[in-house]
Every structure is written in C-alpha cells, then in structure tokens.
Amino acid sequence: MRPKEVVKGIYNVGVIDWNIRDFHGYSTEKGTTYNAYLVMDEKIVLIDTVKAPFTKKLLENISKIVDPKQIDFLISNHAEADHSGGLPEVMKEIGIDKPVYCSKLGEKNLRRHFGEGLNYQPVENKSEMTTGKRKLLFLETRMLHWPDSMFTYDVTDKLLFSSDAFGQHYASQEMFDDPADTSLMDHAKKYYANILLLYSDKVRKLIEAVRGMGIPIDTICPDHGVIWKNNPSRIIDAYTTWSERRPLKKAVVIYDTMWNSTVQMADKIVAGIADEGVDVRPLHLRSFHRSDIMTEVMDAKAVVVGSPTLNNTIYPTVADFLTYMKGLRPANKIGTSFGSYGWSGEAVKIINSALEEMGIDLVDPGVKVQYVPDKDNLDECYALGKKIGQAVNASFE
Ligand code: FEO
Numbered sequence: 001m002r003p004k005e006v007v008k009g010i011y012n013v014g015v016i017d018w019n020i021r022d023f024h025g026y027s028t029e030k031g032t033t034y035n036a037y038l039v040m041d042e043k044i045v046l047i048d049t050v051k052a053p054f055t056k057k058l059l060e061n062i063s064k065i066v067d068p069k070q071i072d073f074l075i076s077n078h079a080e081a082d083h084s085g086g087l088p089e090v091m092k093e094i095g096i097d098k099p100v101y102c103s104k105l106g107e108k109n110l111r112r113h114f115g116e117g118l119n120y121q122p123v124e125n126k127s128e129m130t131t132g133k134r135k136l137l138f139l140e141t142r143m144l145h146w147p148d149s150m151f152t153y154d155v156t157d158k159l160l161f162s163s164d165a166f167g168q169h170y171a172s173q174e175m176f177d178d179p180a181d182t183s184l185m186d187h188a189k190k191y192y193a194n195i196l197l198l199y200s201d202k203v204r205k206l207i208e209a210v211r212g213m214g215i216p217i218d219t220i221c222p223d224h225g226v227i228w229k230n231n232p233s234r235i236i237d238a239y240t241t242w243s244e245r246r247p248l249k250k251a252v253v254i255y256d257t258m259w260n261s262t263v264q265m266a267d268k269i270v271a272g273i274a275d276e277g278v279d280v281r282p283l284h285l286r287s288f289h290r291s292d293i294m295t296e297v298m299d300a301k302a303v304v305v306g307s308p309t310l311n312n313t314i315y316p317t318v319a320d321f322l323t324y325m326k327g328l329r330p331a332n333k334i335g336t337s338f339g340s341y342g343w344s345g346e347a348v349k350i351i352n353s354a355l356e357e358m359g360i361d362l363v364d365p366g367v368k369v370q371y372v373p374d375k376d377n378l379d380e381c382y383a384l385g386k387k388i389g390q391a392v393n394a395s396f397e
Contacts, residue, residue: 002064002065003038003061003062003064003065004175006037006159006175006219006221006227006229007157007159007219009039009040009041010037010038010039010040010154010157010159010221011037011038011040011065012035012036012037012175012221012227013036013037013038013046013058013061013062013065014033014034014035014036014037014048014050014058014061014223015033015034015050015054015057015058015061016031016033016171016172016173017031017032017033017034017051017054017171018031018171019031020032023169025290025291025324026169026190026194026195026291027289027290027291027292028169030169030170030171030172030187031169031170031171032169032170032171032224032225033170033171033172033224033225034049034050034051034054034082034083034223034224035048035221035222035223035224035225035227036048036049036050036058036083036223037161037221038062038065038066038071039131039134039154040065040066041131041132041133041134042131042132042133043072043073043131043132044066044070044071044072045071045072045073045074045075045131045136046062046071046073046074046075046090046094047074047075047077047152047161048075048076048077048078048083048084048161048163048223049074049076049083049084049085049086049087049090050082050083050085050086051081051082051083051085051086052081052085052086052089053085054086055085055086055089055090058086058090059089059090059093068090068093068094069093069094069095071094071095071098072098073098073099073100073101073121074087074090074091074094074098074099074100074101075100075101075102075136075152075161076100076101076102076106076110077102077106077149077150077151077152077161077163077223078106078146078148078149078150078163078164078223079102079106079109079110079112079113079146079148080146080164081113082223082224083163083223084110084113084114087100087110087114087118088114088117088118091118096117096118096119097119098119099119099120099121100118100119100120100121101121101122101123101129101138102120102121102122102123102148102150103122103123103125103138103140103142103148103149103150104122104123104124105142105147105148106120106122106148106150107120107121107122108148109146109147109148110148123138123150124138125138125139125140125150126138126139128155133156134154134155134156134157135154135155135156136152136153136154136155137152137153137155137215138150138151138152138153139151139152139153139210141163141165141202141206142202143199143202144163144164144165144196144199144202144203144206145164145195145196145199149163149164149165150163151163151165153215157218157219158215158216158217158218158219159217159218159219159220159221160215160217160219160220160221161221162220162221162222162223163222163223164195164196164222164223164224165196165203165222165239166188166220166222166228166235166236166239167188167191167222167223167224167225168184168187168188168190168191168222168224168225168226169187169190169191169224169225170184170187170224170225170226172225172226174226175226175227176226176227176228176229176230177226177227177228177229177230177231177232177234177235178226178230179230179231179234184226185234185238187225188225188235188238189238189242189295189298190291190292190295191224191225192238192239192242192298193242193291193294193295193297193298193328194291194294194295194328196242197242197245197294197298197328197329197330198327198328198329200242200243200244200245200331201243203239203242203243204240204243204244207236207239207240207243217232217236218232219232220232220235220236242298245298245330245331245332246299246332247299247300247301247332247333247395248279248299248300248301249277249278249279249301249392249393249396250278250279250280250281250299250300250301250302250392251273251278251279251280251281251300251301251302251303251304251388251389251392252280252281252283252293252296252297252300252302252303252304253266253269253270253273253280253281253282253283253304253306254283254285254293254297254303254304254305254306254318254321255282255283255284255285255305255306255307255318255338255339256284256285256286256306256307256308256315256317256318257284257306257308257340258308258310258315258340259308259340259372261308261340261369261371261372261373262306262307262308262338262339262340263284264373264378264381265306265338265339265340265367265369265373265377265378265381266282266284266306266338267282268378268379268381268382268385269304269306269338269381269382269384269385269388270282270385271382271385272381272382272383272384272385272386272387272388272389273302273304273385273386273388273389273392274385274389275385275386275389276385276386276388276389276390276392276393277389277393278301278302278388278389278392278393280389281296281300283296285315285317285318285320285321286317290320290321290324293321294324294325294328297325297330297333298330300333301332301333301334301392301395301396302333302334302335302363302388302391302392303325303330303333303334303335303355303360304335304336304337304338304388305318305321305322305335305337305338305351305354305355306318306337306338306339306351307337307339307347307350307351308339308340308341308347309339309340309341309342309344309345309346309347309368310347312344312346313346313347313350314339314346314347314350314351315347318347318351322351322354325358326354326357326358329358329359330358330360331359333359333360333361334360334361334362334363334388334391334392334395335355335360335361335362335363336352336355336362336363336364336365336366336384336388337351337352337355337366338366338367338368338369338381338384339351339366339368339369340368340369340370340371340372340373341368341369341370341371342370342371343370345368345370347368348365348366348367348368351366352365352366363387363388363391364384364387364388366384367380367381367384369381
C-alpha cells in the first residue's frame with residue numbers, strides 16, 4: 001500500500017505494530033504505530049525513523065514515494081529507540097554522511113546510542129530552516145518526555161511534528177482522528193497517564209508558551225497513533241485539562257487478595273464510598289493491568305490501596321503498582337490502606353508510608369483484619385469507605 005499523504009507533499013511513511021502488547025510495562029492491547037514523516041520539497045526530509053525491526057518496512061514505504069537515496073537529510077525529534085532504532089540502517093541507505101538534525105541533547109543522546117559514525121547537526125531552540133517552499137521551526141521540549149525531545153513545526157502548512165506528545169498507543173488503518181471515535185480519547189488519556197503525567201507542569205508551560213507564540217496549528221503529527229487533522233484542538237484541550245491534574249469526585253480501590261479476605265474488605269470499602277455518592281472503581285491487581293489502573297488513578301481524588309501481609313511485607317503485585325505509581329507522581333490526592341494478615345500485619349503500615357512518600361494525604365490510618373473479616377470488621381471497612389467518600393466530597397465544597 002502506498003503511504004498516505006498527511007497534507008500535500010508530506011507522507012506518513014511509518015509502520016503499524018499490530019502485535020505489540022507490552023510497551024516497556026505499558027499494556028498496548030490495540031498495538032501501536034511508529035510514525036515517520038517524509039517531506040517532499042526542494043530538499044527531501046525524513047522526520048524520525050521507527051523501531052529497529054521495522055526499518056526494512058520503513059524503507060519500503062519511502063521507496064513507494066521516492067528513492068531513499070534522494071533524501072537530503074533526517075530530523076530526529078527524539079532519541080528513544082522506538083523512533084531512532086532504525087537510524088543507522090536508514091542513514092546507510094540514504095547516505096551515511098548526510099546530516100541528522102536534532103536538539104543539542106539529542107546529539108548527546110544519539111551519540112550514546114549509535115556512537116560517532118553519523119553526521120549529527122544540533123539545532124538551536126527556535127531556529128528555522130527552509131526546505132524550499134516550506135519553512136521548519138525547531139522547538140525544544142526538554143523532558144517531554146526525554147531531555148532530547150523536540151518538536152518540528154512546519155510553518156508553511158501549520159503542521160506540528162510533535163514526537164511522543166499527543167500520541168496514542170493505538171494501531172489503526174485510519175490515519176486521521178475521527179471526531180466521533182470516543183475510544184480514541186481513552187487511548188490518548190491512557191498514554192498521558194502513563195507517559196506524561198509526571199511532566200504535567202512542563203506540559204502546561206509548553207502549551208502556554210506555544211499559545212503565547214501565536215503559532216497556528218492545523219494538524220498535529222505525533223509519532224504514535226492517529227494524526228490530529230480533523231480536530232486538533234480536541235487533544236490540545238485534553239492536554240490542558242490533564243496537565244492541571246485536577247481530580248474528579250472519584251475514588252479508586254486498588255487491591256490484591258490471598259484467601260479472599262482483603263477482597264471482602266475492598267467490597268465493603270467500595271460500598272461505603274459509593275453510598276456517599278462518589279464514583280468508585282474497584283481495581284483488582286490481577287484483573288487490571290497497572291497501566292489501566294494508572295489511567296483511573298490520574299483523575300481520582302482518593303487512592304485506597306489494599307494488600308494482605310505476605311512474609312511480613314506487601315503482596316508483590318501491590319509493590320509493583322506502588323513503585324509504578326510513585327514514578328508517575330500523582331498529585332492532589334487523598335488515600336488510605338487496608339488488608340488482612342495472619343500474625344504480623346505490616347502491609348497497612350507499609351502502604352501508608354508509600355502513599356505518604358508520594359505526597360498523598362492520609363485520611364485514616366487504615367483497617368487491618370486478622371485472617372478472615374467478621375461482621376464487625378466488615379462494618380469497620382464500610383465505615384472507612386464512608387469516611388473516604390465524605391473526605392472526597394469535602395474537598396469539592
Ligand atoms: Fe515513543 Fe519516547 O518514545
């Protein structure tokens with residue numbers, strides 16, 4: 001199939017990875033894409049490459065538009081391997097001495113990945129380059145989400161090559177956003193929650209800065225998922241909202257269970273929260289992937305975590321999730337913990353201290369129950385749920 005045109009003279013020559021299901025710990029149930037863009041002008045430019053195993057396919061796609069040897073230079077917006085893995089092979093094909101334009105930190109990071117054999121050409125932030133009829137503007141976006149990340153803006157077509165920003169891990173034959181497709185925003189939200197949440201302050205400042213520069217954006221070309229052409233403001237508005245990290249009147253109860261005691265506690269806590277009129281999601285760690293749970297955490301006000309005590313500590317699945325959540329730095333949250341135990345009962349204390357380390361305000365020391373909860377224990381869990389629900393409601397008064 002011939003690569004599709006994004007706008008006249010710009011083609012998406014990237015590849016679809018239908019089969020990937022784990023993207024460094026993020027569940028990609030719909031696969032993903034590694035987008036790369038061919039700009040056909042007086043100078044022919046390739047923007048980004050693809051994950052190394054897909055390089056042959058990328059070169060095939062380019063060949064359907066132009067002989068790769070005619071490409072004049074490459075722009076690397078980001079050094080991570082899903083966009084730069086194909087770089088050495090592509091450069092061998094198009095000409096090893098041709099320039100690879102990148103940010104200053106991109107040069108450093110590409111050298112760390114690929115050594116000295118390529119003609120790295122660092123560009124200044126906000127510098128411009130013409131390719132003939134088009135003018136390109138380079139915008140550094142440090143830590144969105146790597147130090148080397150940058151955007152390339154096509155001034156002529158009002159088109160933003162946004163690297164990882166505004167992406168989705170979503171494989172589809174459709175190249176453009178369908179405004180009626182609600183699942184698209186679910187994928188975009190999951191992507192934000194698991195990749196960009198910790199950089200929310202930088203996202204907010206970047207959007208403000210781009211708005212301040214008065215740059216009109218008709219099309220956003222991310223390196224993953226569909227291109228925002230029909231309604232680019234939909235994703236910009238969503239990023240503006242998500243970067244504020246303002247929670248909803250919502251709670252999540254995240255837990256694992258060993259002999260069905262902690263799950264009974266979870267059920268009662270969920271019932272108590274729900275009876276206070278708060279939207280609550282029970283999330284069993286062996287039924288929901290950590291990256292889907294993180295998406296639910298992103299806009300929840302209360303994060304309640306339950307674990308049995310196993311060998312004087314928390315369950316491995318709970319430890320996994322707490323480590324993952326800590327790295328993504330959720331903000332503006334309250335929480336507490338619960339769990340059953342046999343003889344030592346450290347889990348509640350360990351979870352509380354992990355939540356506090358993340359800056360989550362504890363609304364209660366939590367509930368722990370020996371072996372199997374009786375009616376009084378379950379009443380205590382229900383009361384804990386009510387207390388959490390009331391605290392969520394109080395934060396919205
Ligand atoms: Fe899609 Fe940061 O790589």
